Amino acid sequence: MIRFEQVGKVYPDGTRAVDGLSFEVERGELVTLVGPSGCGKTTTMMMVNRLIEPTSGRILVDGEDVSGIDPVQLRRRIGYVIQQAGLFPHRTVLDNTATVPLLVGWKRARARERAAELLDLVGLDPKTYGPRYPAQLSGGQRQRVGVARALAADPPVLLMDEPFGAVDPVVREHLQNQFLALQARVGKTVLLVTHDIEEAVRMGDRMAVFGQGRIEQYDTPGAVLGAP
Ligand code: ADP
Ligand code: ADP
Numbered sequence: 001m002i003r004f005e006q007v008g009k010v011y012p013d014g015t016r017a018v019d020g021l022s023f024e025v026e027r028g029e030l031v032t033l034v035g036p037s038g039c040g041k042t043t044t045m046m047m048v049n050r051l052i053e054p055t056s057g058r059i060l061v062d063g064e065d066v067s068g069i070d071p072v073q074l075r076r077r078i079g080y081v082i083q084q085a086g087l088f089p090h091r092t093v094l095d096n097t098a099t100v101p102l103l104v105g106w107k108r109a110r111a112r113e114r115a116a117e118l119l120d121l122v123g124l125d126p127k128t129y130g131p132r133y134p135a136q137l138s139g140g141q142r143q144r145v146g147v148a149r150a151l152a153a154d155p156p157v158l159l160m161d162e163p164f165g166a167v168d169p170v171v172r173e174h175l176q177n178q179f180l181a182l183q184a185r186v187g188k189t190v191l192l193v194t195h196d197i198e199e200a201v202r203m204g205d206r207m208a209v210f211g212q213g214r215i216e217q218y219d220t221p222g223a224v225l226g227a228p
Contacts, residue, residue, distance in 0.1 A: 001027040001189045002048060002157065007057035009043050017043040018213045021057070025206075027156075030183060030190040034200035035210030041193045044210075045159050048191065049078045061157060076104050079150030079188075083162040085142040087134040093119065093145050094130035100153045111152075118148040123178060140171040147179065151186065160192040164199065176203060201225065 002025040009017045018040040025031045033041040046052040048059055050071050059066050066074065079100075087096045097115035102108065116126035122144040134142055143163060150158055163179075164172045176199065183190065194200050200207050201221040209217040209224060217224050 001025055001029070001062060002191070003060040004044075005057050005060070007044075007047065007054045007059060009040075009047065009052065010055045016213055021215060023208060023215060023218050025189055025191065027189050028187045029205045030188075030192060030203060031206050031208055032200035032204035033191060033193045033208045033210060034195065034197055034204075037195055039210040040213045041195075041210055042161055045161060045191050045193050048157070048159055049074050049080055051080075072103065075100050075155075076153045077155050077157060079153070079155040079158045081143075081146045081150045081158065081160040081163045083165045084139075085134070085146030085149075087142060087145060087149075089134055091133075092130060093124070093132050093134065093137065094126065096134065096145060097130075097148045097152055099149055104153060114152055115148070118152050119145070121151070121182065122148045124148070138171075139167045140175055143167060143175055144178070147182070151188075156189060158188040158190045160190065162193055162195070165194070165196075172199075179203075 004021045004023050007021040008019045011017060021044060033044060035041055043052055047054050048061065048066065050066055061077065094112055094115050097118055098111040101111035101114055116130060119126040119130060124141060124144055129137065129141070134145070137145065143166070146163065164175045167175065180203065192203060204221055206218065206220055207224050208215045
């Protein structure tokens with residue numbers, strides 16, 4: 001579903017963020033990218049939706065080289081969840097959730113209807129929370145809106161960058177479980193960046209364990225933990 005072929009990224013200042021990455025994520029699989037800060041996880045993930053362009057190699061999504069796909073079209077196919085949810089503060093929760101459908105040209109009424117369904121799916125009553133602004137929600141609720149927004153156009157692929165990083169540990173565990181239950185229903189192909197090894201183990205079907213600019217292990221959590 002997502003295939004990296006010898007992908008490298010050197011930033012304009014000469015920083016070699018990743019080098020010679022080759023790995024494959026199967027359809028419906030949740031892969032965690034885990035490792036210390038600065039080892040290239042975010043760079044790797046953001047090359048999938050072209051927020052960052054690789055300097056070598058290529059990335060295929062469903063057999064198609066992403067460098068040939070228009071970035072707006074990519075948003076329909078690839079949902080994106082960032083830390084702190086990244087919601088627009090001056091738009092209601094409902095309109096935040098409808099962002100991508102509106103961007104790709106859905107009629108407003110249909111986009112809002114879809115947004116309400118998605119809020120429901122992530123456990124937020126659309127009547128109560130839809131009209132609120134992000135500042136009127138808790139951190140955990142905002143993060144759920146971030147997930148709802150990323151799923152609104154029903155993309156087959158979901159990218160998540162430290163999605164549960166900004167909340168306290170109890171809320172984090174709740175959100176992780178809630179997301180796993182949601183994922184069991186929607187079956188997206190997911191790349192999830194985290195520096196938290198416990199989260200990577202708990203959430204991942206497989207883990208890509210990063211060292212400096214490359215993947216050192218790519219296996220199931222059981223195999224990674226069992227490795228000598
Ligand atoms: P991680 O997500 O694992 O923390 P990143 O992918 O953010 O790692 O960063 C990998 C390396 O690339 C780091 O050395 C970081 O400082 C560097 N880097 C990230 N973004 C840029 C940029 N825009 N310009 C130059 N170097 C960058
Ligand atoms: P802004 O104009 O403030 O940068 P955008 O309209 O570009 O906001 O993006 C809205 C949201 O859509 C972002 O917060 C981000 O989560 C998501 N997004 C941005 N670019 C992409 C992309 N290429 N693929 C998927 N989602 C994206």
